[in-house]
Amino acid sequence: MNPFVLDKPAILERLGGDEGIFAMMVDMFLTELDNNRQALLTALAGDSAALQREAHTIKGLLATFSDGFGAELAQTLEYQAKNGQVDDARGRVDMLLARVDEVAEVLRGLSAG
Amino acid sequence: MHKVLIIDDSEINLTLIRALVLKLGECEPVMFDHPLKALEWCRGNVPDLVIVDYMMPEMDGLRFIAAFRALHGRTEIPVLMITANDQKDVRYEALLGGANDFLTKPIDRIEFSARVRNMLALRTGQKFLADRAAHLADEVAERTRDIRERERELIFRISRAAEFRDPETGAHIQRMAHYSEIIARGLDLDAATCNLILQAAPLHDVGKIGIRDHILLKPGKLSPQEFDIMKQHAMLGYDLLKDSGSEILQAGAEIARSHHEKYDGSGYPRGLKGSAIPLFGRIVAVADVFDALTSERPYKKAWALDDAMRFLEEGRSTHFDPLCVESFIAGWDEALEVRQRFRDEEAPKI
Structure with a gap:
């Protein structure tokens, strides 16, 4: 697994160099973390359309922080759910959640620092 | 924002x-x-x-x-x-x-x-x-209103031009036009038609412009020959106004030609009878005669209102369309208000 490295300059460039918006995004990611984790787990137990949607949401969140690897994990899950291939979804969900936690950890360190 | x-x-x-x-x-x-x-x-x-x-x-x-x-x-x-x-x-x-x-x-x-x-x-x-x-769109509507208003004013002034050569007055035009509108409303004609007759009725005698002064302004009674010439004002008015692109002038042409027709066919210029007489002509005939009777002229006193009403009633089916007479009598109170509003001595200036 590729370790997550925060590419703040790339993210800031996308946000037009606005540190305020960047800080807000970090806060929101951390605030919404539990909700998003829970939503993904609930979707795993539910239908594939819900799983596709939640994977899509997490893909967006990770892409916002320029996490190409994480976004790709989420995208694979999203596509598999879309195509109804949910047999090994559990494993992918776990991987994705681990990635989300990793990103959160880095972001937490950022706000603490 | x-x-x-x-x-x-x-x-x-x-x-x-x-x-x-x-x-x-x-x-x-x-x-x-x-x-x-x-x-x-x-x-x-x-x-x-x-x-x-x-x-x-x-x-x-x-x-x-x-x-x-x-x-x-x-x-x-x-x-x-x-x-x-x-x-x-x-x-x-x-x-x-x-x-x-x-x-x-x-x-x-x-x-x-x-x-x-x-x-x-x-x-x-x-x-x-x-x-x-x-x-x-607002501007076009406003300009259109201006043009309509000017059209109405011009028509009124043309009507007055004819009346200036006659003992009739501007107030007569106003009264007979409003009487016509009252009758039209009483006949349940739609609002646009009632408004049309109000605008067009003043043109009824516009053909008098073409009648020579020695006949038009003759103080005494006209000879039969002179009366025949006088009668030409109906067709003269029609010829003056016919084929116009204006709806008001078209209606005015019809009124000019038909307001001296009588219900029993004894009128002029065409001797039309009953419903063959255009409706506007039948309406204006009642309005015009009533106002002529109840107005004072250099050669006659004004008739009492009751006498004029009796004249209209007696003329039902001979001179006048009975429905138009009934409609006018039904709107009697309104007609009296019009008479009060447009008095000869204080005819509103245009």
């Missing part, structure tokens, strides 16, 4: 887009995390721009755009759809389905600002054109 409607089920996206919209200035973001709630808002509000996410539960962005476009007056409002950068097929579908442009996630501020600004410029252009169109 542009109202920017933002619909995204993800709180973080809503917050980001809101922050970026506020950075643009002159924008008021309105946010919904659910497309159905946003649609409800759209029923009573018109946004200047819609930014909508594609993937949302219950109703995706494409279905939202379709429902939004179906609302009255929302077909032109710019819509930006947000899609992930791997959703090329969705982007095509969005463009075909009524989105004006799209934004890719993760959102890039430069791209976002450019596209949002473009959409708002489009909206500003739309509003400008709509305002201009409304302004022009």
Whole structure:
């Protein structure tokens, strides 16, 4: 697994160099973390359309922080759910959640620092 | 201030887009995390721009755009759809389905600002054109009103030109026109027709312009030959006004030609009988005779109102259309008000 490295300059460039918006995004990611984790787990137990949607949401969140690897994990899950291939979804969900936690950890360190 | 409607089920996206919209200035973001709630808002509000996410539960962005476009007056409002950068097929579908442009996630501020600004410029252009169109329509309506008003004034002045050569007065024209309108209303003619007769009745004697003074202004009784010449004013008026493009002048032509016809066929110029006499002619005949009888002239005193009414009643089916007489008597109180309003000695100036 590729370790997550925060590419703040790339993210800031996308946000037009606005540190305020960047800080807000970090806060929101951390605030919404539990909700998003829970939503993904609930979707795993539910239908594939819900799983596709939640994977899509997490893909967006990770892409916002320029996490190409994480976004790709989420995208694979999203596509598999879309195509109804949910047999090994559990494993992918776990991987994705681990990635989300990793990103959160880095972001937490950022706000603490 | 542009109202920017933002619909995204993800709180973080809503917050980001809101922050970026506020950075643009002159924008008021309105946010919904659910497309159905946003649609409800759209029923009573018109946004200047819609930014909508594609993937949302219950109703995706494409279905939202379709429902939004179906609302009255929302077909032109710019819509930006947000899609992930791997959703090329969705982007095509969005463009075909009524989105004006799209934004890719993760959102890039430069791209976002450019596209949002473009959409708002489009909206500003739309509003400008709509305002201009409304302004022009108002202006045309106002000018048309002016022209109509001038047409009415000219007709009244032409009518007066004829009456100046006659012992009749401007007040006579006003009274007989209003009496005609009262009768028309009593006959249940529609409002536009009642207004038409009010405008056209003053032209009834315009043909008198073509009658020589020694006959028109003769103090004594006319000889049969002189009376025959006098009668020509009906056809002269008709010839003067016929074939006009103006509805009022057309009606005036018909009235000029037919207001001396009598219900039993003994009138002139054509000796028409009953319903063969144009309705406007039958109406104006009652109004014109009543006013002539009840007005004072250099050669006669004004008749008492009761006597004039009796004359009309006695003339039913011989001189006058009985329905027109009945209608006039039914509007008697109104007719007296008109008589009071347009008195000879204080005829309103035009």
